[in-house]
Amino acid sequence: MTMSSSVPPQSRSILERLVSFDTTSRNSNLPLIDYVEEYLARHGVRARRVGGADPGKVNLFATIGPDAPGGLILSGHTDCVPVDDQDWSSDPFVLAERGGRLFGRGSADMKGFLACVLAVVPDLVAKSRAKPVHIAFSYDEEVGCTGVLELIDDLKARGFAADMCLVGEPTGMELVIAHKSGRAYRCLVTGLEAHSSLAPRAVNAIETAARLIAGIAEIAREFARGVRDDDFDLPHATINTGLIEGGTGMNIVPHHCSFTFEYRLLSGQDPEEVFARVKAMADALLPAMRAIHKGADISFEQVYDYPGHFIPGDAPAVRRMVKLLGSNRLAKVAYGTEAGHFHNGLGVPTVICGPGDIAVAHKPDEFVTLDQLSRCEDLLKRLCNETA
Ligand SMILES: [Zn+2]
CATH class of the missing domain: 3.30.70.360 (Alpha-Beta Plaits)
Structure with missing residues (x-):
């Protein structure tokens, strides 16, 4: 099912900002984190920095709604892979639109998803909710999913529990239930x-x-x-x-x-x-x-x-996503994600679904389409409203 929308996604301008930070894994992600923290604060959402192993990098964890168990984690990584020796048609750190596609390093993997999460924040804070929606932005995913471990340990120490985690890696908005x-x-x-x-x-x-x-x-x-x-x-x-x-x-x-x-x-x-x-x-x-x-x-x-990931097709989190996506297709992928850490390490049922195509990730002229962003925003709104 493809839902095309003529309404420009609200995440576009946010994505433009996110792409402008060169968060190649070897660099600090703090300028991007500052921006996200400020954005969240403007909407009354307080965020917590979790990190310390590497002074230039942190995870950011924010909660919308009550400080209660249950609810939903929206998870993504802030780092991206290098553009070294890649032949780009335009500056990889300046988002460029050509024919419904937004080009830029990390546009698909996975700042597109981060932008969608941030874009729906005003919507989420407008409703009172019984269960929280958590935002978990990590670092050093591209060098082996190592940064998020500090966050997982921190949450474990706090006795954290949630009903579901959505990792927004670029799956073309298809549902992925397993990876190696x-x-x-x-x-x-x-x-x-x-x-x-x-x-x-x-x-x-x-x-x-x-x-x-x-x-x-x-x-x-x-x-x-x-x-x-x-x-x-x-x-x-x-x-x-x-x-x-x-x-x-x-x-x-x-x-x-x-x-x-x-x-x-x-x-x-x-x-x-x-x-x-x-x-x-x-x-x-x-x-x-x-x-x-x-x-x-x-x-x-x-x-x-990093651990592999597998969640059974009849798990409640999978069934929920199948309903929201209107598709029964359950995919398995070869690339790694942080899903195994959330699922096995933290014990939160985890699925993978996000905008953009993994085939363009890590390559020159990486892009995400406006349509994919719109579909992701729409999914996030419906998923979070269910969590209310
Ligand atoms: Zn990724």
Whole structure:
């Protein structure tokens, strides 16, 4: 069902502001948080900053309505991915409208949703309500859903409870009930340096890393032949080496090499098991390395770890959304979100639905359509009014 609206979405001007803050994950999100806090204050909504681990970044948590259990969480992340080396048709931090599309970094992932949430705030405060609507804006989602953990811990410590959480990642306003889990590691190989003419007396860190990476690629091939869930567009687990760095010169045996790999698993697949396999490959390489150099080593550092997400199709939160969206379609997606943290970590039944297309996220000329924003605003108003 597509509802086209000729009324311009109220979120448009808010989105323009949100996009103007360069909240690439490596930057502070405080200027954006200041703006949101001020906006909420103007509508009589008090917000709380939750954070501290990184002085330049915070989560923002606000409540509309009574300080009572139950109610609804509207959740989104404030950070976005870098525009480095991307070829944009216009300034990624200046929202540009072309043919019903609003272009800008984060327009789809996921400032479009944040703008819709803020746009319906005047509506929400105008009604008295028995159950609260909470706004949860996080940081560092794009680097492994890590920022929101401070908020989850804070809410847990307060004995927080809610009936439902909506994570507004760009699903094209379709309902998503599941996603894969994700985990990433950095592997550091320490060898022994030498002039390349003396290579057999040294330990080549790049070659060692290459063997491990080849082993990881073999696991990837096994995943492709393994367990399937055809409700996902990519129906099996994946593993990928993403970054590599090492060596100092062409005629020097490299003494260091580091690389990162990350994997995404279906529910029921154990992330520890996958890591144990990679670790076992490393352990098998060590004796030969140490026979030449006692200090040779292979170490692993976990970069992130977020749980997968699954909520059954007959859960009340899902049934509520199905009714509001007028569609029975329940999707499963490969990309990660904070849904698992809210659902498993905080124990709040969580669904994913938001404006924009994940296919344009993270890319140059990312956009969200005016129609998607209108549909999201409409959904939020009806969902929140039900919560009244
Ligand atoms: Zn996102």
